[in-house]
Amino acid sequence: xxxxxxxxxxxxxxxxxxxxxxxxxxxxxxxxxxxxxxxxxxxxxxxxxxxxxxxxxxxxxxxxxxxxxxxxxxxxxxxxxxxxxxxxxxxxxxxxxxxxxxxxxxxxxxxxxxxxxxxxxxxxxxxxxxxxxxxxxxxxxxxxxxxxxxxxxxxxxxxxxxxxxxxxxxxxxxxxxxxxxxxxxxxxxxxxxxxxxxxxxxxxxxxxxxxxxxxxxxxxxxxxxxxxxxxxxxxxxxxxxxxxxxxxxxxxxxxxxxxxxxxxxxxxxxxxxxxxxxxxxxxxxxxxxxxxxxxxxxxxxxxxxxxxxxxxxxxxxxxxxxxxxxxxxxxxxxxxxxxxxxxxxxxxxxxxxxxxxxxxxxxxxxxxxxxxxxxxxxxxxxxxxxxxxxxxxxxxxxxxxxxxxxxxxxxxxxxxxxxxxxxxxxxxxxxxxxxxxxxxxxxxxxxxxxxxxxxxxxxxxxxxxxxxxxxxxxxxxxxxxxxxxxxxxxxxxxxxxxxxxxxxxxxxxxxxxxxxxxxxxxxxxxxxxxxxxxxxxxxxxxxxxxxxxxxxxxxxxxxxxxxxxxxxxxxxxxxxxxxxxxxxxxxxxxxxxxxxxxxx
Amino acid sequence: xxxxxxxxxxxxxxxxxxxxxxxxxxxxxxxxxxxxxxxxxxxxxxxxxxxxxxxxxxxxxxxxxxxxxxxxxxxxxxxxxxxxxxxxxxxxxxxxxxxxxxxxxxxxxxxxxxxxxxxxxxxxxxxxxxxxxxxxxxxxxxxxxxxxxxxxxxxxxxxxxxxxxxxxxxxxxxxxxxxxxxxxxxxxxxxxxxxxxxxxxxxxxxxxxxxxxxxxxxxxxxxxxxxxxxxxxxxxxxxxxxxxxxxxxxxxxxxxxxxxxxxxxxxxxxxxxxxxxxxxxxxxxxxxxxxxxxxxxxxxxxxxxxxxxxxxxxxxxxxxxxxxxxxxxxxxxxxxxxxxxxxxxxxxxxxxxxxxxxxxxxxx
Numbered sequence: 028x029x030x031x032x033x034x035x036x037x038x039x040x041x042x043x044x045x046x047x048x049x050x051x052x053x054x055x056x057x058x059x060x061x062x063x064x065x066x067x068x069x070x071x072x073x074x075x076x077x078x079x080x081x082x083x084x085x086x087x088x089x090x091x092x093x094x095x096x097x098x099x100x101x102x103x104x105x106x107x108x109x110x111x112x113x114x115x116x117x118x119x120x121x122x123x124x125x126x127x128x129x130x131x132x133x134x135x136x137x138x139x140x141x142x143x144x145x146x147x148x149x150x151x152x153x154x155x156x157x158x159x160x161x162x163x164x165x166x167x168x169x170x171x172x173x174x175x176x177x178x179x180x181x182x183x184x185x186x187x188x189x190x191x192x193x194x195x196x197x198x199x200x201x202x203x204x205x206x207x208x209x210x211x212x213x214x215x216x217x218x219x220x221x222x223x224x225x226x227x228x229x230x231x232x233x234x235x236x237x238x239x240x241x242x243x244x245x246x247x248x249x250x251x252x253x254x255x256x257x258x259x260x261x262x263x264x265x266x267x268x269x270x271x272x273x274x275x276x277x278x279x280x281x282x283x284x285x286x287x288x289x290x291x292x293x294x295x296x297x298x299x300x301x302x303x304x305x306x307x308x309x310x311x312x313x314x315x316x317x318x319x320x321x322x323x324x325x326x327x328x329x330x331x332x333x334x335x336x337x338x339x340x341x342x343x344x345x346x347x348x349x350x351x352x353x354x355x356x357x358x359x360x361x362x363x364x365x366x367x368x369x370x371x372x373x374x375x376x377x378x379x380x381x382x383x384x385x386x387x388x389x390x391x392x393x394x395x396x397x398x399x400x401x402x403x404x405x406x407x408x409x410x411x412x413x414x415x416x417x418x419x420x421x422x423x424x425x426x427x428x429x430x431x432x433x434x435x436x437x438x439x440x441x442x443x444x445x446x447x448x449x450x451x452x453x454x455x456x457x458x459x460x461x462x463x464x465x466x467x468x469x470x471x472x473x474x475x476x477x478x479x480x481x482x483x484x485x486x487x488x489x490x491x492x493x494x495x496x497x498x499x500x501x502x503x504x505x506x507x508x509x510x511x512x513x514x515x516x517x518x519x520x521x522x523x524x525x526x527x528x529x530x531x532x533x534x535x536x537x538x539x540x541x542x543x544x545x546x547x548x549x550x551x552x553x554x555x556x557x558x559x560x561x562x563x564x565x566x567x568x569x570x571x572x573x574x575x576x577x578x579x580x581x582x583x584x585x586x587x588x589x590x591x592x593x594x595x596x597x598x599x600x601x602x603x604x605x606x607x608x609x610x611x612x613x614x615x616x617x618x619x620x621x622x623x624x625x626x627x
Numbered sequence: 628x629x630x631x632x633x634x635x636x637x638x639x640x641x642x643x644x645x646x647x648x649x650x651x652x653x654x655x656x657x658x659x660x661x662x663x664x665x666x667x668x669x670x671x672x673x674x675x676x677x678x679x680x681x682x683x684x685x686x687x688x689x690x691x692x693x694x695x696x697x698x699x700x701x702x703x704x705x706x707x708x709x710x711x712x713x714x715x716x717x718x719x720x721x722x723x724x725x726x727x728x729x730x731x732x733x734x735x736x737x738x739x740x741x742x743x744x745x746x747x748x749x750x751x752x753x754x755x756x757x758x759x760x761x762x763x764x765x766x767x768x769x770x771x772x773x774x775x776x777x778x779x780x781x782x783x784x785x786x787x788x789x790x791x792x793x794x795x796x797x798x799x800x801x802x803x804x805x806x807x808x809x810x811x812x813x814x815x816x817x818x819x820x821x822x823x824x825x826x827x828x829x830x831x832x833x834x835x836x837x838x839x840x841x842x843x844x845x846x847x848x849x850x851x852x853x854x855x856x857x858x859x860x861x862x863x864x865x866x867x868x869x870x871x872x873x874x875x876x877x878x879x880x881x882x883x884x885x886x887x888x889x890x891x892x893x894x895x896x897x898x899x900x901x902x903x904x905x906x907x908x909x910x911x912x913x914x915x916x917x918x919x920x921x922x923x924x925x926x927x928x929x930x931x932x933x934x935x936x937x938x939x940x941x942x943x944x945x946x947x948x949x950x951x952x953x954x955x956x957x958x959x960x961x962x963x964x965x966x967x968x969x970x971x972x973x974x975x976x977x978x979x980x981x982x983x984x985x986x987x988x989x990x991x
Contacts, residue, residue, distance in 0.1 A: 553984065554962075554964075554981060554984040554985060554988055555958065555962060556962075575962065575981075576837065576981060576984065577837055577838050577841035577842075577980060577981070578816075578837040578838070578840050578841040578844070578980050578981070579837075579980070579981050579982070579983040579984045580816065580861060580979060580980055580981065580982045580983055581818075581982075581983065582815045582816040582818060582861060582862045583815055583818065583862065586634065586636070586649065586686050586885075586890070586891060587634055587876075587877050587883050587885055587890075587891040587892070587893065588889075588891045588900070589877065589891075589898075589928070589932065590891075590898075590900070590919050590920075592931060592932075593920070593928065595983060596927060596931060596986075596987070599983065599984075599987045599991070600987075600991060603987075603991065611958060611988075
């Protein structure tokens with residue numbers, strides 16, 4: 028197959044700017060799917076993705092298109108995750124392409140996320156094809172938006188196709204641009220095999236399916252392939268491509284092609300995104316550049332609300348991990364919550380998605396602890412510790428310096444909200460770097476922020492303070508020394524380990540007060556008074572009290588009918604199971620959850 | 628010969644009170660006659676068991692709707708089927724409005740020696756709210772007439788935590804009651820039970836909140852004790868020696884036989900209840916019963932019932948749980964919920980108010 032028929036590309040778009048709709052239209056126009064088989068937004072195949080309008084895992088699909096020049100083309104559309112948490116996966120998906128369609132909403136303009144991914148695409152030498160979507164909206168301003176693309180990104184955009192993916196307007200123009208503007212892949216099918224893994228998932232019949240872009244050489248069924256980072260070798264059972272709904276075993280894949288390989292791979296841990304696949308007998312000299320192991324940034328304890336479901340939770344996490352090598356977990360024990368797992372996530376969204384999938388797909392009732400970042404602590408004896416669980420935070424007397432991870436944050440917003448955004452960032456200990464006007468009404472702000480200030484609720488608050496208009500993106504920028512303290516919460520005089528967290532000293536008082544208030548609201552009055560205290564070391568810095576209940580009695584026990592009283596006892600027994608018993612204090616799971624969202 | 632108590636449920640009312648969730652239906656002469664026959668059939672079915680009876684209790688419903696003749700027939704049957712002890716306590720619940728001299732002498736002749744009057748309040752607004760047909764004055768007259776007729780053991784019901792009830796109003800009811808020749812007061816916190824007219828008309832929404840109800844209850848306990856009615860159970864108060872012996876059977880896990888639709892029994896090592904259906908009760912040779920508990924009076928149930936009594940729970944009787952309970956006592960005592968003399972745990976009025984939680988804390 029001649030490479031110059033092939034176009035490998037992805038679509039870059041902000042949430043809601045129409046990526047999935049455009050992808051669907053392209054699938055439809057290329058008749059990859061019969062219209063009657065179309066479900067809205069085919070490429071996003073997880074429920075949560077659809078509901079949240081985001082793409083979590085990349086997929087790739089092969090399309091056939093007969094262009095106006097009369098030739099047949101093979102399109103490989105690689106769908107990329109749209110969120111900062113999956114930045115590395117995005118970069119690997121981009122590395123599998125020669126071009127990217129940049130979808131910009133004709134009324135909203137460019138958003139922070141889009142900008143970040145577009146820069147990433149340009150870094151990877153991709154040809155960026157801008158497309159202005161939603162021109163059917165009355166508020167559409169395609170001229171202004173094209174202008175913005177030119178000034179902000181610096182690529183020509185005035186002749187960008189104006190489309191409406193929803194109405195199906197001008198989709199063919201996009202398809203023609205893919206043919207004319209995006210270069211065909213290079214590569215020699217005769218050279219030793221060199222293929223990039225840009226995604227993988229676990230199939231219960233075939234084992235791990237890896238998605239690859241073949242850069243050089245050929246891979247055939249029966250070949251022994253080697254995954255270079257892990258060194259493991261597998262025998263290829265299937266090699267082919269994906270149409271819109273299923274895998275098509277083609278027997279081989281050649282340089283320039285995008286497709287899948289199935290090789291009876293048992294563990295997704297073997298197939299790391301970014302790794303290079305080569306032929307075991309005839310390996311390439313060196314792997315493709317850019318591979319790195321993805322490390323979790325945010326940690327949280329996940330516990331079953333019902334302790335008896337611990338085994339179910341482990342099974343569910345194991346199953347999720349089959350498809351998500353970036354999820355890490357190890358068992359941990361909490362005095363307050365019993366047996367659970369310390370889980371590591373790429374970021375906040377990743378964490379929320381995992382929690383939601385555990386609850387929804389595995390029907391688990393969970394208690395999660397406040398997310399924590401990894402703190403770097405240098406001890407007085409020179410030893411360096413990385414702490415991802417507040418419980419393990421060392422005695423302050425033994426700490427020489429404590430450091431916390433920082434991020435470079437970029438916020439795009441209408442200029443009206445600059446004041447609100449600055450106030451928020453300042454409140455979150457942000458250091459202002461610069462502010463640029465993208466045009467008359469939109470600005471881009473840069474801040475350096477501690478990661479632990481954005482892991483709770485930063486994005487929610489940002490949204491609410493900008494009426495939903497601001498967009499936000501960040502990248503990690505290393506550690507910086509900080510005045511950190513460990514804040515403990517005591518109920519009835521006992522520290523509740525699951526509620527401890529690490530915080531900047533200046534913010535400890537405010538947060539301690541808020542947490543005490545929230546707990547007071549969420550711990551029901553009970554038999555005994557419950558003192559709630561927040562403390563740093565031995566020093567109490569906030570206090571609230573849940574007063575004891577005064578009346579809880581069945582006054583009548585009469586006519587010898589004690590069945591009601593017995594039923595009540597049974598009910599009390601049941602109710603007790605839903606509460607966490609901490610000494611004499613009963614804490615409902617809502618109380619643990621309530622302290623996670625203090626400002627919203 | 629083993630001893631038992633007999634509970635006879637009289638399922639008739641002239642009209643239903645809004646708060647009541649006991650089983651009862653409209654009174655008719657014809658039904659009452661069929662009912663009395665059925666009660667007698669059921670009583671006779673126990674004759675072969677050779678039981679003695681130290682208490683009999685006519686509850687309802689409105690037992691005072693039965694005629695003197697009907698009461699006598701039932702009591703005769705009790706005497707022939709059981710060995711009714713000479714000092715037996717024989718109680719009948721009566722509506723103050725239905726009391727007259729003729730009725731009273733009929734009751735005495737049948738052998739009734741304890742009268743429980745559904746007074747509920749001595750405030751006319753509260754009585755109207757409760758749907759009672761009597762006035763405070765009518766209630767006073769009923770008590771005085773009963774005493775004059777020869778009843779030396781009279782109990783009155785009193786309700787607290789009524790909508791709009793203040794401590795003042797409650798104390799006023801207590802004062803008027805305590806001036807009467809009575810020996811016992813059953814004092815309940817009003818609870819709106821599911822399925823009652825009060826439940827459907829949303830009375831639950833206008834009840835005093837828990838803190839105010841608690842305060843009213845504590846005020847009531849204090850006032851009653853000051854007037855010589857000593858608390859012996861969560862909701863029961865008596866002059867010394869006049870504690871209800873029949874009701875005490877329930878709280879002491881002693882046997883009782885319940886006859887009549889919806890009546891409960893604890894007999895022959897089981898708890899069971901009769902079907903709540905007057906038709907089927909009248910028609911069936913013997914009442915249909917279903918078992919509610921195959922092995923009653925286990926630790927949890929025994930403790931829960933015992934702790935309703937002021938005399939409390941003797942740890943000797945629950946020896947294997949002694950150390951668990953002793954560990955939990957200090958905190959309960961610190962909070963003023965319980966008292967402990969080294970052997971017996973008993974709840975204070977504050978503890979009675981929280982008895983569901985206190986008992987749960989102690990026994991689970």
